[in-house]
Amino acid sequence: MAVLLVMDHTGDTRQHFDPNDSEQLAWANAHFNELTADGYTAAVRRSSGEAALIRTLDPTADETLFYPRLVGG
Structure with a gap:
């Protein structure tokens, strides 16, 4: 299973999926x-x-990490 x-x-959310399905x-x-269109980096x-x-x-x-844009200022 990939995640x-x-x-x-x-925090974080883990969403598992079977890449063979x-x-x-x-x-x-x-x-x-959807996530990358919303500004997440993968x-x-x-x-x-x-x-x-x-x-x-x-x-x-095995694992793809998405993190939001960092905003500074």
């Missing part, structure tokens, strides 16, 4: 697009341990 990990002001994968793609952890920004859902990633 979409969404960070926000309340076409309906769940379609849901994950749609959710990815990243995955590579095997080296480094985080990498992504622009499309990587169904082979």
